[in-house]
Amino acid sequence: MPLEIKKVGVIGAGQMGNGIAHVCALAGYDVALNDADPDRIRSGLATINGNMAKQVAKGFVSETDRQEALARIVAADKTEDLGDCDLVIESATEREEVKRKIFSALCQVVKPEAILASNTSSISITRLAAATDRPERFIGIHFMNPVPLMELVELVRGIATDDETFEASKTFVTRLHKTYAVAEDFPAFIVNRILLPMINEAIYTLYEGVGSVDSIDRAMKLGANHPMGPLQLADFIGLDTCLAVMQVLHEGLADSKYRPCPLLVKYVEAGWLGRKTQRGFYDYRGEKPVPTR
Numbered sequence: 001m002p003l004e005i006k007k008v009g010v011i012g013a014g015q016m017g018n019g020i021a022h023v024c025a026l027a028g029y030d031v032a033l034n035d036a037d038p039d040r041i042r043s044g045l046a047t048i049n050g051n052m053a054k055q056v057a058k059g060f061v062s063e064t065d066r067q068e069a070l071a072r073i074v075a076a077d078k079t080e081d082l083g084d085c086d087l088v089i090e091s092a093t094e095r096e097e098v099k100r101k102i103f104s105a106l107c108q109v110v111k112p113e114a115i116l117a118s119n120t121s122s123i124s125i126t127r128l129a130a131a132t133d134r135p136e137r138f139i140g141i142h143f144m145n146p147v148p149l150m151e152l153v154e155l156v157r158g159i160a161t162d163d164e165t166f167e168a169s170k171t172f173v174t175r176l177h178k179t180y181a182v183a184e185d186f187p188a189f190i191v192n193r194i195l196l197p198m199i200n201e202a203i204y205t206l207y208e209g210v211g212s213v214d215s216i217d218r219a220m221k222l223g224a225n226h227p228m229g230p231l232q233l234a235d236f237i238g239l240d241t242c243l244a245v246m247q248v249l250h251e252g253l254a255d256s257k258y259r260p261c262p263l264l265v266k267y268v269e270a271g272w273l274g275r276k277t278q279r280g281f282y283d284y285r286g287e288k289p290v291p292t293r
Contacts, residue, residue, distance in 0.1 A: 016143060017044060019145070020089055024176065025048075034078075041077065085114060087114065094245065099118060119141060126185050135158060140157075141153060151178055153179070154181055156184070203264050213292065217232050239267050
């Protein structure tokens with residue numbers, strides 16, 4: 001019998017993980033939110049509560065829906081607390097060794113029929129699946145940021161992903177009121193294969209002195225009708241994540257056009273990672289963001 005997904009585990013309570021837990025709970029799934037740092041789980045739950053309150057204020061969901069959704073989410077302080085989940089989505093930092101370690105531990109506690117998924121934005125699903133005891137029940141489910149607002153989800157099959165897992169994942173994404181795009185298991189898939197090189201080129205444009213932060217972002221917003229400038233978007237994504245994706249592209253496709261800009265590397269080395277550290281291509285510590293270059 002096909003596995004019916006009733007309870008979803010989410011590993012990683014940061015921006016992406018709490019967003020995934022948010023939409024799953026609103027769609028009627030029971031959710032267990034896990035993180036290596038218990039304080040991050042509490043913070044993630046508070047963020048979900050606040051974001052749902054904003055949806056209520058805007059009339060997108062009712063107060064009853066919010067209360068019922070919040071009641072469906074539980075804090076899972078230990079990996080063992082995910083044992084009864086039908087689907088577990090990993091949303092940890094974009095480092096392959098971290099993700100492989102998580103999946104290796106997860107396989108010791110989840111039931112044999114459970115589906116394992118990664119929210120990775122660039123890493124090979126086939127390689128991650130190989131670190132588990134169920135490559136046929138492993139798939140990439142890549143949400144866009146911010147999860148509650150963005151409609152698209154990329155579904156990425158590894159070489160061993162079976163049809164049952166693929167169909168169950170499509171049903172799951174549809175129930176979240178999202179639209180899926182099926183991507184082949186190539187570095188960075190579809191969205192980031194196109195988006196991150198554009199951001200990297202914007203950083204090269206800054207690095208080479210073609211324009212300032214303000215002029216580059218203004219040019220793309222007003223000249224290409226982008227809702228957000230590429231450097232502002234990089235700060236929103238996280239410069240460490242941008243660098244990680246570019247490194248995956250550069251190493252995986254062996255093409256110099258994907259070489260990360262040295263300025264991006266420098267910002268990450270300085271710990272200026274964007275909004276989450278209050279400094280990136282903009283300084284967010286004052287009343288309004290100020291360009292740093």
